[in-house]
Amino acid sequence: GNCDIGLIGLGTMGSALALNIAEKGFDIAVFNRTTSVTRDFAAEAGPLADRITPAESLQALVEALKTPRMILLMVPAGKVVDDQIAALLPLLGPDDLIIDAGNANFNDTNRRMAELPGRFLGIGVSGGEEGARHGPSIMGGGPRANWDRAAPILTAIAARYKDQPCADWMGEDGAGHFVKTVHNGIEYADMQLIAEVYGIMRDGLGMDAAAVAEVFRGWNEGPLQSYLVEITAEVAAASDAATGGPVLDVIVDAAGQKGTGRWTAIEAQHLGAPIPVIDAAVTARNISALRARRAEMQAIFGAGPQPITTDAPEMAVLEQALICGKILCYDQGFGMIAAASKQFGWSLNGAAIARVWRAGCIIRSAMLDDMASALEAAPDAPLMAAPTFADHLKRTEGALRRVVALAALHGIAVPAHSAALAYFDAMRTARGTANMLQGQRDYFGRHGFERLDDGTKDQHGPWAG
Ligand code: 6PG
Numbered sequence: 001g002n003c004d005i006g007l008i009g010l011g012t013m014g015s016a017l018a019l020n021i022a023e024k025g026f027d028i029a030v031f032n033r034t035t036s037v038t039r040d041f042a043a044e045a046g047p048l049a050d051r052i053t054p055a056e057s058l059q060a061l062v063e064a065l066k067t068p069r070m071i072l073l074m075v076p077a078g079k080v081v082d083d084q085i086a087a088l089l090p091l092l093g094p095d096d097l098i099i100d101a102g103n104a105n106f107n108d109t110n111r112r113m114a115e116l117p118g119r120f121l122g123i124g125v126s127g128g129e130e131g132a133r134h135g136p137s138i139m140g141g142g143p144r145a146n147w148d149r150a151a152p153i154l155t156a157i158a159a160r161y162k163d164q165p166c167a168d169w170m171g172e173d174g175a176g177h178f179v180k181t182v183h184n185g186i187e188y189a190d191m192q193l194i195a196e197v198y199g200i201m202r203d204g205l206g207m208d209a210a211a212v213a214e215v216f217r218g219w220n221e222g223p224l225q226s227y228l229v230e231i232t233a234e235v236a237a238a239s240d241a242a243t244g245g246p247v248l249d250v251i252v253d254a255a256g257q258k259g260t261g262r263w264t265a266i267e268a269q270h271l272g273a274p275i276p277v278i279d280a281a282v283t284a285r286n287i288s289a290l291r292a293r294r295a296e297m298q299a300i301f302g303a304g305p306q307p308i309t310t311d312a313p314e315m316a317v318l319e320q321a322l323i324c325g326k327i328l329c330y331d332q333g334f335g336m337i338a339a340a341s342k343q344f345g346w347s348l349n350g351a352a353i354a355r356v357w358r359a360g361c362i363i364r365s366a367m368l369d370d371m372a373s374a375l376e377a378a379p380d381a382p383l384m385a386a387p388t389f390a391d392h393l394k395r396t397e398g399a400l401r402r403v404v405a406l407a408a409l410h411g412i413a414v415p416a417h418s419a420a421l422a423y424f425d426a427m428r429t430a431r432g433t434a435n436m437l438q439g440q441r442d443y444f445g446r447h448g449f450e451r452l453d454d455g456t457k458d459q460h461g462p463w464a465g
Helices: 012-023 035-043 046-051 058-063 079-091 106-115 128-134 144-157 175-204 209-219 227-237 260-271 276-289 291-301 315-344 350-356 366-377 387-409 415-427 434-445
Strands: 005-008 028-031 052-055 070-073 097-100 120-126 137-141 167-171
Touching: 005 012, 005 058, 012 028, 012 046, 012 128, 012 144, 028 035, 028 058, 035 052, 046 052, 052 058, 058 079, 070 079, 070 144, 079 097, 079 106, 097 144, 106 120, 106 175, 120 128, 120 144, 120 175, 137 144, 137 175, 137 350, 144 167, 167 175, 167 350, 175 209, 175 227, 175 260, 175 276, 175 315, 175 387, 175 415, 209 227, 209 315, 260 276, 260 315, 276 291, 276 315, 276 415, 315 350, 315 366, 315 387, 315 415, 350 366, 366 387, 387 415
Parallel strands: 005 028, 005 070, 028 052, 070 097, 097 120, 137 167
Antiparallel strands: 120 137
């Protein structure tokens, strides 16, 4: 065959990626389990149809490809991927490369990598349909040589920040899917922080959706410039065809989730890495899903969030609180990445990760460029200690404190902001309170403690008899 690459799975993301690949000048063979989907896709490819070879069987797909072959999987994560690999393997040669571009759990990618040594690559792809079509952010993982083989295509289709492609090799094994998972955890947290500020505006300050939209539109011109703030303004501004009112007002307040944010929380616990803002965001989605229960509890415990009538915060204060929460969230995300790097022996490069996230992905923002510089300058230091971000935190900490306090006093739930503040306070407390935990552990279980004064270990208190 003479196609440069094959793609299996013509769902929303797969179709968009295939068109993107063809548009960048590569010949691509495509296959979908349902043949009519493959045919329709090729028929609707317009001017790109020349570069697209529809295959009606896996055999035909494989035969359409140049050897050694490269096949991109864009099928639902989990068992479907394993089934697809099993179906492909008998048709492939030892030098053929399978690339899983779905939202895989990185533990699965690690396993598949071990089962297919030198023949597998796991890439995290972010940016939704629009990104897949015109330039996603791509986080590659697996043997470096495999990445290098696929890189000409993957960098060609990726988003560009200035003129640098947002596609890079993150590390061995499932490192690409791991980084994508953390990306999604941060995505949940960025979204939750924004939703909480919206809650203060709506319930605390009585602002309507149009006013909310206006504020976010303004913030998108400043330090908070980001895709998520931009679309927040658009979501808030949109009106509903049926009611004529804001569409936000007719959307049920229960968030779905496909699981990647939850994986971040789970993996962070395995690593012992603190990511409380992300944890809070995942938990907030779980709480949002308990809609009937929330209504019952509101009936028992009172009228829900109360208007903030005195000391109402200026918009600038909310903006600063959001900046502060966001920085603390990213400090946690990059801290988790550093912990994984150590644990799995991956030498993940925080600056390279921040660079790949600057364009194409859902969490893209102006701040990520500064984060890339900070992590470049001091790769081993926490983000919050980097001079630029330490300065931001010092400037905005008071606003975060004020917003969390006001929300607490008025019954407005701001779990991600609260978690950010508690993290900040705990992290800047040199002498914490775990001496009490150690005392308790020693009391009931003779677990032993280390003495502060002389550093001797396995000491016991006077209670141990
Ligand atoms: C991206 C997104 C994407 C994810 C959706 C839905 O980077 O393009 O992270 O991969 O699937 O955002 O996630 P939830 O359904 O879990 O909200």
